Amino acid sequence: MLDIIFSKSPLGRLPAEVVGGRGGSVKKVVSFAARHEKKIRGTVEVTIVGEKKIKSLNAKYRGKNKVTDVLSFSWLEGGEMPGNFLGQIFICYPQIVRQAKEYKILVEEEFARMLVHGLLHLVGYDHIKDKDAKKMFALQEKIIKKHL
Numbered sequence: 079m080l081d082i083i084f085s086k087s088p089l090g091r092l093p094a095e096v097v098g099g100r101g102g103s104v105k106k107v108v109s110f111a112a113r114h115e116k117k118i119r120g121t122v123e124v125t126i127v128g129e130k131k132i133k134s135l136n137a138k139y140r141g142k143n144k145v146t147d148v149l150s151f152s153w154l155e156g157g158e159m160p161g162n163f164l165g166q167i168f169i170c171y172p173q174i175v176r177q178a179k180e181y182k183i184l185v186e187e188e189f190a191r192m193l194v195h196g197l198l199h200l201v202g203y204d205h206i207k208d209k210d211a212k213k214m215f216a217l218q219e220k221i222i223k224k225h226l
Contacts, residue, residue, distance in 0.1 A: 080112035080164075080197075085125040107190040107225045108197070114221060117201035120162035124169065124193065132170035147173045148192040150199035167196035191222050 082105075112118040127135075129145045137143040139151075152165040169192055178188040195218055205211035 080108065080118055081121045082108060083121060083123045085123055104186065104190045104193065107194060107221060110225050111194050111197055111221045115198070115201060115217065118164070118197050120164035122164045122197065122200065123166045124196075125166065126171050127168050129170060129172050132168060132173070135168055145170060145173055147177060148196045150196040152200045165200040167193065167200070169193065169196070187222065190225075191218065194218050194221050 132147075132149065133143065133145050135149055136146050139149070147170055149168045150165060151167075153163040154165070169189070171189075174188050174192060175185055178185040181188065198214055198218060203210070203214040203217070205214050
């Protein structure tokens with residue numbers, strides 16, 4: 079089972095895409111992801127942030143002083159956490175909106191895609207090597223296309 083906890087957004091009210099959008103599609107996508115990838119279990123905290131915060135986190139933890147769409151931090155890295163905590167995901171909402179416009183898709187779809195992307199990172203998927211990227215992105219898109 080997967081529990082998603084949305085932290086209070088520093089942007090104010092949570093965007094409609096987060097709290098349900100068109101009939102809760104984001105929740106359906108996340109549920110499907112957890113059913114499809116058995117390692118996605120536990121509690122995940124999701125924080126919706128602006129550009130300043132995501133840029134700061136990206137610089138601090140990845141050495142990249144630029145805005146990004148999503149960052150994931152596994153609570154399992156470097157040891158075990160008590161309970162069923164899986165990790166924390168930060169999503170930059172303004173970046174998601176820009177990407178949706180660029181790709182000519184709904185913001186809800188891009189938000190769901192980046193949430194699934196973050197979940198896959200939490201359970202060990204990565205896209206540094208081409209072989210791993212193909213595997214991760216194929217699974218990500220399979221999950222997204224199945225439910226949106």
